[in-house]
Amino acid sequence: MKFAVLELKSLSKAVRSLSTREDTALSAMLQRRQPDFFEIIGEVGMDPRCARAHRFCTMFCALAFGYAERAAGYRLPKYPGDAIQEVAGFIAQGEEAQIGRSACGYPKRMLRHVLTHDDFDEDDTGWLCTTISAFLFLVEKSLGRKR
Numbered sequence: 001m002k003f004a005v006l007e008l009k010s011l012s013k014a015v016r017s018l019s020t021r022e023d024t025a026l027s028a029m030l031q032r033r034q035p036d037f038f039e040i041i042g043e044v045g046m047d048p049r050c051a052r053a054h055r056f057c058t059m060f061c062a063l064a065f066g067y068a069e070r071a072a073g074y075r076l077p078k079y080p081g082d083a084i085q086e087v088a089g090f091i092a093q094g095e096e097a098q099i100g101r102s103a104c105g106y107p108k109r110m111l112r113h114v115l116t117h118d119d120f121d122e123d124d125t126g127w128l129c130t131t132i133s134a135f136l137f138l139v140e141k142s143l144g145r146k147r
Helices: 005-016 020-033 035-045 048-072 081-093 101-114 122-146
Strands: none
Touching: 005 048, 005 101, 020 035, 020 048, 035 048, 035 081, 035 122, 048 122, 081 101, 081 122, 101 122
């Protein structure tokens, strides 16, 4: 399974319509199911200037994770923090040889289809593009292994 443009747009739209109660439930689910990822992005959430970007990342990734599990019909694994950071580094540096052209193109897809209506500053936008891309790459990669 790959996250196509339609799914990316749908997830982005869904994040914008979540209630506070849904935010809380999704955040708890992501923390429980992906503790290393939750800890990594939590560091950004400690800065009040980044609260909106942190919330968007948390909700988008939680929704994407749930969507992928429903589509696959099984539970996805926990992704270790070092793998998350390694993939994020490869994406940020455009290391196609390490992770492939498609993965390196994810940040542009995020800008075009996910972050189109948000007014995040340049730093937050860059962080969101890299972090969400790394998470989606790991989800797609783990789905490909189960087949």
